[in-house]
Amino acid sequence: MRYEVPESLEEAVALLSRAGSGACVLAGGTDLLVQLRSEAIAPDLIVDIKAIAEVRQIVFTGGCFRIGAAVSGAELGEHPTLRKAWPGVVEATELIGSTQIQGRATLGGNLCNASPAADSAVALVAAGAVASVVGPDGHREVPAEDVGVGPGQTSLEKGEIVVSLTLPARPRYSGDAYLRFTPRTEMDIAVVGAGVNVTLDEAGRCAEARVALGAVAERILLAREAADALVGTSLDAAALERLSATASAACRPIDDKRGTRAFRLSVAGVLARRAAKTALERARGPR
């Protein structure tokens, strides 16, 4: 195995493109090193992207936060203004692992590891985040929900790297929230996760909504019908009830050691409703 630390995206893409399928991108390493150690993967080449400036920065530009793919959870949580604009994204990221994991784990890694249960990735999908991807054929923008397509599988082509995640400009009266169910309060993987992002109009009615669900299908779901249940309403009890029902209906979960299909269907609706209530409070609150 070779280890390379390119200092530019061009160099990183060239290394990955030449190496073929036996190459892995290293960001925080919290998934990759576990896979290496367990011999789940045996790459010929590891490309550590952390020396590339673009992937390490959080930039606020044109009303949008652009978060480098290799920014750690701890760095995200310490950012002075990001949490105020996107508390759901920051809190979801902080749920991942321990203090030690937070020091290393990255948004880009959580997205590209492509676990359907990835906490920060569910919140990114709800937020409407867009991944900036570079590869041998140049640059493209990929909605966060289209990056992971199955357990451990992404839509990225050979040689492509996620450089950053851009969160859209935040209108006034916007709020997001992410909740998950785990048997333990810490150090666990979501049995179900739900992210909700809403924007209200001046009259307090829901103008825009996005609902994302984790650990209830082979990939993270953007539940459009669940979001439609909120748009145009004041997020009253009836709207939340429809949200709950449509969120559950969007799921296609499996039975596994963490939870049964029936449990996940039920909990998805409950968490979507609770996350929507928190997102609503945040949208109404002072910004």
Added chain:
Amino acid sequence: MTRLHVSATINGDPVEFLCEPEQTLLDVLRDELQLTGSKEGCSSGDCGACSVTLDKRLVCACLVLGAEVEGHSVETIEGMAKGNKLHPLQQRFLEHAALQCGVCTPGFLVAARALLETNPDPTERDVRYWLAGNLCRCTGYDKIVRAVLEAASDIRAR
């Protein structure tokens, strides 16, 4: 296989070592540098026995490649006592018998020091959440938490 040449700062001292690309920082500390205070528990980032700081940030050494520390600064349990003088955390761990078998202890101490450097006056809840990634299978958590809180108080009083 070509070994990689790495220069880093470990416990304040400039250190150079050779490592295989596959070797973790924990492998390097224990097998190349004979710094065996950091323990190997799970090798998957779940137990915290290999906790060290990398550029002041608490990490699991088993989830860092040795090659990644090129140009960076690592602090391990070996840098905690100053000669024969124990760090207040070490002193309080002894007084409270906050250890039984001792395998988790270096990780707890390094993690607790990182907590007190960012939050000198933590609540019990702060301590418990911060240390959630450090497992003690002798179930000594209460004594550990009390030792950390008292050491925090000692450091604030200095």
